[in-house]
Amino acid sequence: MQASETRLAPEAPASPRLTAMPGGVSPRRALPRGPRTPRLFQSLRYSLWPYASLDISTRRYGDCYTAYPLGGPPMVVFTDPEAIKEIFTSDGAELRAGEAAGPILGPILGWHSILLLDGERHHRERRLMAPPFHGERMHVYGRIMREIADRVVDGWPLGQPFPIHHEMQAITLDIILRAVFGVDEGARFARIRERIVRFLAQADGPAAAFLAIRPFQIELRGLTPWGRFVRDREAIRAELVAEIARRRSEGTEGRTDILSMLVEARDEQGEPMTDAELIDEMFTLLMAGHETTATSLAWVFHHVLDRPDVLAKLRAELGRVVGDGPVEAQHVPQLEYLDAVLKESQRLTPVATNVIRRLTGPMRIAGRDLPAGITVSACIYATHRRPDLWPEPERFDPERFVGARPAPYTFFPFGGGIRRCIGAAFATYEMKIVLAQVLSRVELGSAPGYRMRPVLRTITIAPSGGMPVVAERRR
Ligand code: HEM
Numbered sequence: 001m002q003a004s005e006t007r008l009a010p011e012a013p014a015s016p017r018l019t020a021m022p023g024g025v026s027p028r029r030a031l032p033r034g035p036r037t038p039r040l041f042q043s044l045r046y047s048l049w050p051y052a053s054l055d056i057s058t059r060r061y062g063d064c065y066t067a068y069p070l071g072g073p074p075m076v077v078f079t080d081p082e083a084i085k086e087i088f089t090s091d092g093a094e095l096r097a098g099e100a101a102g103p104i105l106g107p108i109l110g111w112h113s114i115l116l117l118d119g120e121r122h123h124r125e126r127r128l129m130a131p132p133f134h135g136e137r138m139h140v141y142g143r144i145m146r147e148i149a150d151r152v153v154d155g156w157p158l159g160q161p162f163p164i165h166h167e168m169q170a171i172t173l174d175i176i177l178r179a180v181f182g183v184d185e186g187a188r189f190a191r192i193r194e195r196i197v198r199f200l201a202q203a204d205g206p207a208a209a210f211l212a213i214r215p216f217q218i219e220l221r222g223l224t225p226w227g228r229f230v231r232d233r234e235a236i237r238a239e240l241v242a243e244i245a246r247r248r249s250e251g252t253e254g255r256t257d258i259l260s261m262l263v264e265a266r267d268e269q270g271e272p273m274t275d276a277e278l279i280d281e282m283f284t285l286l287m288a289g290h291e292t293t294a295t296s297l298a299w300v301f302h303h304v305l306d307r308p309d310v311l312a313k314l315r316a317e318l319g320r321v322v323g324d325g326p327v328e329a330q331h332v333p334q335l336e337y338l339d340a341v342l343k344e345s346q347r348l349t350p351v352a353t354n355v356i357r358r359l360t361g362p363m364r365i366a367g368r369d370l371p372a373g374i375t376v377s378a379c380i381y382a383t384h385r386r387p388d389l390w391p392e393p394e395r396f397d398p399e400r401f402v403g404a405r406p407a408p409y410t411f412f413p414f415g416g417g418i419r420r421c422i423g424a425a426f427a428t429y430e431m432k433i434v435l436a437q438v439l440s441r442v443e444l445g446s447a448p449g450y451r452m453r454p455v456l457r458t459i460t461i462a463p464s465g466g467m468p469v470v471a472e473r474r475r
């Protein structure tokens with residue numbers, strides 16, 4: 001591997017300028033109405049009250065408005081399924097997800113990450129990375145997922161509150177380490193896990209917001225947040241280089257982990273992924289797959305623990321399908337009510353509120369002419385709460401999904417089109433196994449006095465305080 005390949009790219013791609021509109025209309029004037037408060041205020045409001053701030057804007061401006069985030073171009077937000085369809089069915093030439101995400105994610109994931117690529121490079125990467133995540137392969141990971149969930153549940157205190165979100169993070173991290181990185185238990189596992197936990201604490205911690213801001217990216221021998229971040233990232237990188245080298249020299253026969261499959265993958269020219277590509281993609285899978293899944297699980301507990309009717313139905317289904325034994329691969333497709341509960345939780349409290357694309361040229365979306373340089377958002381949260389699509393949208397009602405498929409472009413917790421989450425099947429399978437296992441092992445209730453507030457973490461919206469619960473042994 002070239003030394004230069006291992007470094008983070010020094011520069012983010014340049015931002016395109018807003019172009020003039022036909023007839024010389026200023027691009028900003030052509031944008032839909034939206035909040036006129038200062039950008040700092042708009043960003044602060046979203047950081048403090050992520051869901052409520054979207055509710056306020058939708059109530060005031062309807063299904064299309066312009067928001068002005070701090071440090072970025074204007075963002076035109078859509079919640080109308082027709083507009084969402086236009087965004088998701090674009091071939092990616094004019095609507096670029098990589099360019100939109102680059103300035104924030106580039107320094108964290110590395111510039112080879114699929115999340116930052118557009119056009120042909122994204123297409124190639126997607127073809128290389130998609131096969132290991134195919135839905136039919138997921139049963140391969142079922143046993144690992146169940147064992148990890150069981151081990152974590154074994155450590156829970158009985159009768160005292162503990163934050164279940166943190167426990168879900170422990171489960172999803174170990175699942176990524178074993179199923180994606182292919183690191184087995186033992187000293188190597190413990191060492192890599194410890195390094196990743198330290199790295200994630202930087203990327204998710206209080207200094208996370210500064211990591212993406214260039215003037216704050218000063219290393220100072222590991223004394224600054226950025227310096228510590230780079231140091232921890234390099235330590236994991238070294239472990240990954242060793243893991244890749246091991247697979248290249250020993251072969252991957254008999255291995256089912258996703259890293260092994262990516263090492264073996266070949267593009268249409270018969271070329272493998274380079275080490276630099278593999279490393280950035282492993283960081284991407286870690287960052288995109290760990291916190292999102294843990295937070296989605298925490299939200300399910302928030303919704304079901306105060307609903308004895310929903311819990312009773314879930315338990316009845318588990319008893320009928322799984323019985324007294326552990327949940328096995330063949331049970332998962334039969335757990336229809338569990339599937340509905342999961343979807344309803346993702347509808348009401350999606351962990352990502354917006355899916356964002358950047359316009360490289362002027363474009364007409366939902367009958368509106370928009371200038372190049374802006375971003376557009378398919379707003380997951382606000383679309384999922386439209387009363388015309390989802391009657392009584394604030395009510396948690398899994399029955400909406402029982403025996404029914406949502407209308408196209410009305411439900412998209414995993415985004416859509418050519419950029420739809422590559423790990424959607426993996427995450428869904430994992431969440432079902434974990435929920436089935438937890439609910440069959442322990443009785444859970446919300447911690448006394450807990451009042452949930454949705455809070456913005458680095459990349460997700462989560463229930464506040466780690467979602468404290470109390471566990472009791474199941475009778
Ligand atoms: C419940 C858990 C998860 C949620 C809610 C979620 C959500 C999302 C969303 C909203 C996107 C953007 C899609 C778009 O731009 O249209 C995305 C992309 C992505 N996700 Fe997930 N994700 C989850 C779990 C995972 C897992 C487990 C992995 C892998 C281990 C993963 C890997 C990725 C990757 C690689 C992309 C980029 C795809 C591309 O740009 O082509 N995600 N995810």
